[in-house]
Amino acid sequence: MSFVEEVVKLFGASIASTEIATFLSSQAEYRVSKLSDGDQYVVSKEGGFDLLFCDAPSAPRRHPQYRTLEAVFLFSSGAENHKEFSGELPFVFSFRxxxxxxxxxxxxxRTWVIGRGRVPITHPNPSSDSWNAEFFNISITYWDDGRxxxxxxxxPAEFSSEMASPTWQELALMSDQKLVAIKLYQKEHGTNVVDAKKAIDEYINGEVS
Incomplete structure (x- = not known):
C-alpha cells in the first residue's frame, strides 16, 4: 500500500490514536510541533511530508484525543525546508x-487565486489547482516560476444542513467553531485548508471584511 493510500484512510483519526502511532512508526524521522490555536503539526523534513491535526469543533480544547487529522502536505525539494517526498503521487502526478x-x-x-477566489482554469498564474477524488481532495500550489x-x-468536504445555516463569518467569531468556519469557507470558495485558514485568520484579525 502506498503512502497516500494509507494516509487518506487516517483522516479523522486522533493524533493520540494507535492508528497514527502505527503509521508514523514506519515513516522517516519526524517531530511533533507545539499546539498553536488548536492546530498541531507532525513535521517530517526527511520524509518530505507534514500532517496537520486540528481540534474538533465543540470538543474540549487541548485534549489530544479530540485533535484529528485534517490535511497532509507532500513537498517538492526545498519547499518549507523539506526534502522531496519520494512516494507515489495521486493521478500519476510528478514534481517534475x-x-x-x-x-x-x-x-x-477548481483553480484558485489568493485574494480573488475561484478563477477559470485558463488563468496563467494561479495560486493553486484542486482535484476531487473519491476518498480525498488534492490541491497543488506552485512556486513563482510555475513549478x-x-x-x-x-x-472530501461534507456539510450538514445545520452547519450550512450560519455564515463562515459568524462561525469565525465563535471561539469553538473556527474549524467549522474553515470548512465552510472551503466549500463556498473551493479552496484548500491552508488558504481557507489564512482567510479566516485575516477576517478574525480585521484585515479583511
Whole structure:
C-alpha cells in the first residue's frame, strides 16, 4: 500500500490514536510541533511530508484525543525546508510536471487565486489547482516560476444542513467553531485548508471584511 493510500484512510483519526502511532512508526524521522490555536503539526523534513491535526469543533480544547487529522502536505525539494517526498503521487502526478502536464493528466475541478477566489482554469498564474477524488481532495500550489511547490491532501468536504445555516463569518467569531468556519469557507470558495485558514485568520484579525 502506498503512502497516500494509507494516509487518506487516517483522516479523522486522533493524533493520540494507535492508528497514527502505527503509521508514523514506519515513516522517516519526524517531530511533533507545539499546539498553536488548536492546530498541531507532525513535521517530517526527511520524509518530505507534514500532517496537520486540528481540534474538533465543540470538543474540549487541548485534549489530544479530540485533535484529528485534517490535511497532509507532500513537498517538492526545498519547499518549507523539506526534502522531496519520494512516494507515489495521486493521478500519476510528478514534481517534475509543469502545470500543463498536470492538466493534461487530469483537468482540475477548481483553480484558485489568493485574494480573488475561484478563477477559470485558463488563468496563467494561479495560486493553486484542486482535484476531487473519491476518498480525498488534492490541491497543488506552485512556486513563482510555475513549478509544483507542494500537494495538499484533505478529506472530501461534507456539510450538514445545520452547519450550512450560519455564515463562515459568524462561525469565525465563535471561539469553538473556527474549524467549522474553515470548512465552510472551503466549500463556498473551493479552496484548500491552508488558504481557507489564512482567510479566516485575516477576517478574525480585521484585515479583511
Amino acid at each position: 510536471d509543469s502545470r500543463d502536464d498536470l492538466i493534461a493528466k487530469r483537468q482540475p475541478d 509544483v511547490h507542494s500537494l495538499q491532501l484533505g478529506p
